Amino acid sequence: MRIALIIPAAGVGKRFSKDGVVPKQYIQLLGHPVIYHAVKAFLPHVDYIQPVGDPDTLNFILLPLDSKKILSPIHGGKERQDSVRAGLEALSSLPEDQQPDIVLVHDGARPNISAEIIHRVVDALKDYPAAIPAIPVAETLKRNKDNIIEETVSRDGLFRAQTPQGFHFKPFLEVHRKAAGSSATDDAALFEDVGLKVALVQGDENNIKLTYQEDLKRLECLMSNVMLPRIGSGFDVHAFEKDRPLYLCGIEVPHELGLAGHSDADVGLHALCDAIYGALAEGDIGAHFPPSDNQWKNADSKQFLIHAGERVRRRGGKIINIDLTLICERPKMRPHIEQMREKIAGLLQIDVARVSVKATTTEKLGFTGREEGIACQAMTSILLPE
Numbered sequence: 001m002r003i004a005l006i007i008p009a010a011g012v013g014k015r016f017s018k019d020g021v022v023p024k025q026y027i028q029l030l031g032h033p034v035i036y037h038a039v040k041a042f043l044p045h046v047d048y049i050q051p052v053g054d055p056d057t058l059n060f061i062l063l064p065l066d067s068k069k070i071l072s073p074i075h076g077g078k079e080r081q082d083s084v085r086a087g088l089e090a091l092s093s094l095p096e097d098q099q100p101d102i103v104l105v106h107d108g109a110r111p112n113i114s115a116e117i118i119h120r121v122v123d124a125l126k127d128y129p130a131a132i133p134a135i136p137v138a139e140t141l142k143r144n145k146d147n148i149i150e151e152t153v154s155r156d157g158l159f160r161a162q163t164p165q166g167f168h169f170k171p172f173l174e175v176h177r178k179a180a181g182s183s184a185t186d187d188a189a190l191f192e193d194v195g196l197k198v199a200l201v202q203g204d205e206n207n208i209k210l211t212y213q214e215d216l217k218r219l220e221c222l223m224s225n226v227m228l229p230r231i232g233s234g235f236d237v238h239a240f241e242k243d244r245p246l247y248l249c250g251i252e253v254p255h256e257l258g259l260a261g262h263s264d265a266d267v268g269l270h271a272l273c274d275a276i277y278g279a280l281a282e283g284d285i286g287a288h289f290p291p292s293d294n295q296w297k298n299a300d301s302k303q304f305l306i307h308a309g310e311r312v313r314r315r316g317g318k319i320i321n322i323d324l325t326l327i328c329e330r331p332k333m334r335p336h337i338e339q340m341r342e343k344i345a346g347l348l349q350i351d352v353a354r355v356s357v358k359a360t361t362t363e364k365l366g367f368t369g370r371e372e373g374i375a376c377q378a379m380t381s382i383l384l385p386e
């Protein structure tokens with residue numbers, strides 16, 4: 001499934017600044033322009049990003065991100081809807097086999113977007129042609145005229161719409177083309193107008209659209225200290241068994257015995273998965289891949305580690321480092337350590353310099369000393385959004 005993001009950034013920001021010298025999406029927030037934060041947050045989760053706004057400014061701002069996923073910026077239109085349509089037309093001019101299946105639209109002025117919301121929207125698109133994040137209205141609503149209340153409006157069933165709003169590309173393009181000339185304030189409205197279902201998923205109070213001056217301070221506070229370190233530990237043991245290959249840390253290690261287990265019994269990857277799930281406080285490997293479930297019989301444990309790494313990314317996190325110790329008398333691990341480090345780094349999509357694999361014996365003491373099995377302990381440190 002190919003996912004494209006359109007990021008409209010062609011507005012003038014009348015409500016933010018009366019003189020409008022620098023539109024709000026281009027002003028500095030914590031050392032980078034507002035839109036830079038938004039684009040950076042989406043990069044791991046989409047295949048293309050189509051920025052819409054002043055091309056010179058956008059090229060200059062987005063250059064440091066150095067990503068082939070970012071398409072050449074294009075000019076926007078008078079209304080937000082015109083800018084989104086321009087982005088859609090640009091995507092539709094890609095060769096057919098490169099066109100997206102799904103399009104997300106995210107305001108260039110919404111810099112504090114979490115990976116969780118992006119995934120909630122994308123997941124909902126498996127069941128619906130469109131989905132948006134929204135939050136329920138919490139306050140009592142009043143209609144005002146000249147600072148005198150005209151009426152109290154029921155807030156029953158009312159939600160505040162956010163972005164990213166997600167759509168199946170082909171119907172979205174068609175609906176947008178037909179609606180050209182109208183000026184809806186969000187894209188979901190165009191789907192609603194033609195009777196197509198738009199799912200609501202949970203939004204986030206912190207996914208603030210920079211609209212008024214006071215929003216800038218709130219965004220600075222929210223985004224200045226967003227990542228917190230977490231530590232996780234994992235431990236696993238498997239007994240030796242005849243006539244099985246020995247898998248350790250994602251590679252096959254030559255030995256006269258393999259390890260017994262429901263899956264391929266890769267004790268190294270299992271301990272590491274538990275360390276990562278532990279850091280996320282998301283249970284353990286058995287909770288995600290129950291041994292009672294036959295589909296994991298003889299399963300390749302590499303897929304478990306890929307899943308654990310994906311969970312970190314989906315939570316908007318980052319693995320800082322891994323330290324893993326294999327405990328056994330034999331086989332000797334030294335000749336295999338580099339290959340194991342590289343395999344783990346590849347599966348987790350992190351730099352190999354962040355992965356340490358070590359081995360130790362127990363001086364012939366205990367079950368590992370008697371060569372009855374192999375134990376492994378793993379530690380990891382990750383960064384997670386607050």
Ligand SMILES: Nc1ccn([C@@H]2O[C@H](COP(=O)(O)OP(=O)(O)OP(=O)(O)O)[C@@H](O)[C@H]2O)c(=O)n1
Pocket residue numbers: 007008009010011012013014015016025052076077078079080081083084107108109110209210211
């Ligand atoms: N013609 C327009 C108008 C808006 N936008 C973009 O749509 C997003 C959300 O719109 P909004 O917050 O309303 O931005 P402005 O129109 O710039 O704000 P204002 O209404 O205060 O002028 C912003 O990233 C804005 O740059 C756009 O690409 N093209």
Ligand SMILES: C[C@](O)(CO)[C@H](O)COP(=O)(O)O
Pocket residue numbers: 080107160161162163185186187209211
């Ligand atoms: C798309 C949007 O951000 C969802 O809340 C919003 O509708 C933009 O509307 P605005 O009136 O242009 O701020």
